[in-house]
Amino acid sequence: MRERRSGLRRNMLQVLTPDEEERKLAKSRAKSKSAKVSQSHMGYNNNTSAVKVQNQPVNQKLQSPASSKGERLQSVQKRLENGTVFEYKALREKDDSRFGPVMMCAKSRKHREKKKEMLLEGSRLIKDAVEAGSVLKMLFFSRVEALEDLPMDTLKVPIYKVQHHSLKLWSDLVTPPGVMGIFQIPNQGEISMERTDVIPVTLVCDNIRDPGNLGTIIRVGAAVGCERILCTKGCVDIWEPKVLRSGAGCHFRVPIINNLEWETVVSYFPAESMVCLADVGKVRQSKDYRSRLRVEDLRKLLEQSTSKGALDQGTLQASEDFDMDSGSNNEKTLYRDRHTLALFKRLQLPSNVYHQVDFSRTSSVLVVSNESEGPSPQAKKAVFDNYGQAVVVPMAMNVESLNNSVATGVILFEIKRQLTVKDKIDVEN
Structure with a gap:
């Protein structure tokens, strides 16, 4: 005869939402009510056994927790x-x-x-x-x-x-x-605090998925005095508890607009602003970052990619049809067209060291991208369409990468330094 082994079994922990809890309580109350009705029909209310059943503690569990808690x-x-x-x-x-x-x-x-x-x-x-x-x-x-x-x-x-x-x-x-x-949660882009020392800088977070990095970037942006912070759809939720903790209360000190498509992001760029992409790569200098060399850059990319056989026919046709001066009638389509994005993914933007760029001439837009994956094709396209460039933070000892929140802080405080020096010179003159 096989011996039956007995052992302890752990009950599964069930977490209920408020709606599920209310439905479960309603079921319990209905079951309790039907049990009492059946007892009364069977004549149990007139004997002692019914009294014992009604006095058992188990019946107390059938009461509504909401009402019992309220009491x-x-x-x-x-x-x-x-x-x-x-x-x-x-x-x-x-x-x-x-x-x-x-x-x-x-x-x-x-x-x-x-x-x-x-x-x-x-x-x-x-x-x-x-x-x-x-x-x-x-x-x-x-x-x-x-x-x-x-x-x-x-x-x-x-x-x-x-x-x-x-x-x-x-x-x-x-x-x-x-x-x-x-x-x-406050409304998009709204804060209640009165702001001072605001500088004409728009900070764009492109696919920042690490909560600690995004919170620190928001903290840096608020400390510098950025005009606004824009977060694309690929970013982690700015109201996630870890992001809020890393932000150290700075979510309430700078306007933040969250969960934006790229065609909406570029609509927030001030007119004639300098659009830059934070980068840690090699410097690729150009004579004038606002010069109209964009078509030539695309042709060079086309030649390099064609020799390697990296682009398909649709992407080649997209590069030939891409008109930089057409007024961007199909802006929404271009930010989602896979052939156009494949072209921009391999585009090498002109770049300069961050302290050699003159940020004091006009308002600025700084795009900060994912640390491991690099800038998205949409980010490169936005910089390219606005005659922008990459801004490089040089590193010693052949260090390959730099935390994107640290790079953001270095570039933003350089922008603020240049604007402060300009304001001081203007006052003296």
Whole structure:
């Protein structure tokens, strides 16, 4: 006879959205109601066995968690060390179904875009957002000490205390700061803070997929005083928690327009602006970066590619039909045509060292691309169409690459230095 082995089985953890939870509760209530009706029809209400069944704790689980939570959650007043008194509601471990779905929605890009909500973690980031005029909708904390730096007397939102291990489960940090806030995502390109020391520079992020790099680039752009920051569709979501943490509150200090197609990106370029592409390659100097040598550059590329047999017939025809001075009637088509993009993918733009370029003559547009993949064909086309060039940051000791956020900082502060020197000379004259 085969011996049956017994062992422990771990139940699967199920995470429900608020809608799914409500449907599950409705099912439980309907099942409970039908069970009571069947008992009454069978005459169980008149005997002692029915009393025992009704008094069993298992029936309490069939009650609505929403109603039971509403009865159990009592407001608690707490005084901080600075004398501020605030009210909160404590969520016990079995009440954390309120906390989990909120965190799950805040960490999902689909739900963030649908509900227009973002998650900020840490008192410093939450304080910066509140001071910048962002709308706080809900606050969770596990330690009262984490609230000392926040303006608790001015926060008129629901505040909940949760178990520390629950907050740690949803935190991206090894040591959670003990406080999380749900904020409303601001409208595209809008900020509430009054800006000063703005320079005429538009920063374009092209396919930046690393959250840390994009957050740092936004931080650099805000510190320099860029007029605006544009992010293409290939970039990571700017409201992703890791991007927000790397940005250190600078999302609320500079206008950011997110998720743009390239034909929309170029519409934000100021007229007669200098369009440059941040690069770490070799210097390919040209006599005048605004000279109309674009057709010749394309012909050289055509000759090189034809000898290597790299371009197909459609791409060859696209290069022959490409008219630089036609007014760009088919701009949207050209930014999506694969033959045209294949041509620009191999195009070598003229370039100069960043400190040898005169940025003080007009407004500037700086395109920063993906560190590993390099600039996209659309980015090269945008620079090429505006008589632009690549701006190179030279490196010693045969270092091959440089972090794109570092290169962005070097070039942007050089632009600001040149503009500051020009303003000083103009004042003296």
